[in-house]
Amino acid sequence: MKHTILFVCLALLLAVATDASAEAKPKFNPAIVYLYSSSQSDRAFIDAARAGIERAQRELNTKVPEYRMHSTDDITATIKNVADSGASPIIAVGYQNVMPVLNIAERYPNTHFTVIDGLVPPLYPNVQSIIFKDHEGAFLVGMIAAKVAGDDHIGFIGGMDIPLIRNFSQGFAQGARYAKPDIRIDVDMVGNGPEAWSNPEKAHELALKQFEGGADVVFAAAGGSGLGVLEAADHTGKYAIGVDTNQNGLYPGHVLTSMVKRVDIAVYDTLKTSFEGKWNPGIKYLGIREGALDYAVDNNNRNLISEKLIEDVAMAKERIINGVIDVEMYSPK
Numbered sequence: 001m002k003h004t005i006l007f008v009c010l011a012l013l014l015a016v017a018t019d020a021s022a023e024a025k026p027k028f029n030p031a032i033v034y035l036y037s038s039s040q041s042d043r044a045f046i047d048a049a050r051a052g053i054e055r056a057q058r059e060l061n062t063k064v065p066e067y068r069m070h071s072t073d074d075i076t077a078t079i080k081n082v083a084d085s086g087a088s089p090i091i092a093v094g095y096q097n098v099m100p101v102l103n104i105a106e107r108y109p110n111t112h113f114t115v116i117d118g119l120v121p122p123l124y125p126n127v128q129s130i131i132f133k134d135h136e137g138a139f140l141v142g143m144i145a146a147k148v149a150g151d152d153h154i155g156f157i158g159g160m161d162i163p164l165i166r167n168f169s170q171g172f173a174q175g176a177r178y179a180k181p182d183i184r185i186d187v188d189m190v191g192n193g194p195e196a197w198s199n200p201e202k203a204h205e206l207a208l209k210q211f212e213g214g215a216d217v218v219f220a221a222a223g224g225s226g227l228g229v230l231e232a233a234d235h236t237g238k239y240a241i242g243v244d245t246n247q248n249g250l251y252p253g254h255v256l257t258s259m260v261k262r263v264d265i266a267v268y269d270t271l272k273t274s275f276e277g278k279w280n281p282g283i284k285y286l287g288i289r290e291g292a293l294d295y296a297v298d299n300n301n302r303n304l305i306s307e308k309l310i311e312d313v314a315m316a317k318e319r320i321i322n323g324v325i326d327v328e329m330y331s332p333k
Contacts, residue, residue, distance in 0.1 A: 028062070032091040042227075044243055048264045049263050052266065055268050089271070091270055094115075095162060101113045112127075112274060112279055114130065128270070129284065130286065132263075135167050135329055136287045138175065139172070139327045143175040146176035146177070148309075154184070154216060154218065155185065155219070156187045156219050157207060157220050157225075157226070158188070159190050159191075170328060184214075186210045186218075196222070199225045204231055204232045216238055217241060248296055248298055255300065259294075260294050266292070288321055
């Protein structure tokens with residue numbers, strides 16, 4: 001009888017411990033937060049994130065609520081409200097979410113936070129950062145721009161003037177000079193605030209200035225603002241390079257190529273690993289080796305890029321993967 005009572009007590013203790021463990025483990029109740037002030041498609045970074053959401057909703061048969069913030073919104077308050085709703089994981093897309101997540105993560109130990117395109121110091125076991133080696137992808141399109149530019153003059157237009165975009169610019173310049181050491185490169189930024197991601201009019205103005213100043217190819221790493229650069233290339237008969245998604249078809253014949261950044265994979269993989277209980281904290285870096293960065297060739301630009309140039313870029317990719325070419329990250333002075 002004593003053994004029976006003891007067995008029952010142990011079973012009850014085990015059940016309580018199992019329930020407590022289950023409560024401590026975050027349930028799969030995802031949400032995504034991003035900063036984009038326009039209600040329209042940006043055909044770039046945000047659309048790539050949405051593509052990852054749509055794939056997860058189809059394949060995992062789940063709903064992923066989206067929280068779109070404006071540039072004037074309190075980001076910390078928004079993410080806190082999402083956490084208070086019981087969401088986990090919370091995917092926060094963009095560098096601007098680093099400090100807000102860092103500020104609230106400790107208060108929500110049972111909520112998983114993933115920041116995409118922003119480096120959160122690995123201080124908490126419930127925070128993950130996914131970082132793209134943007135400089136590697138920009139190196140490839142820099143090579144292409146330099147090889148195609150007839151007057152050895154190209155340009156770069158970034159969105160918000162932050163280290164992340166300067167990293168694009170530096171990789172682009174290194175790739176261009178790898179192909180043509182003496183090439184001239186103009187650099188402009190749309191602005192210093194979050195509105196710089198959704199101001200195609202200002203980007204169009206800057207692109208016209210660069211084209212009229214002699215640039216043959218301009219690379220736009222500016223989110224939704226980049227559409228203004230592509231339009232300017234079409235108006236002037238010159239070339240632009242798109243970013244994030246394959247933008248070659250927006251202005252066929254005038255988009256030389258696009259630097260494709262697989263934000264969709266980062267979003268989808270975060271949702272999938274969380275759904276399967278395999279989400280892990282820490283920092284994850286994605287570059288050419290991981291298939292997260294490349295350039296696009298399709299029917300819209302196949303006549304603009306020679307087979308020889310494709311071979312040269314393929315060789316550069318292999319050298320980057322093998323460490324023969326060291327593409328330098330931007331480091332603020």
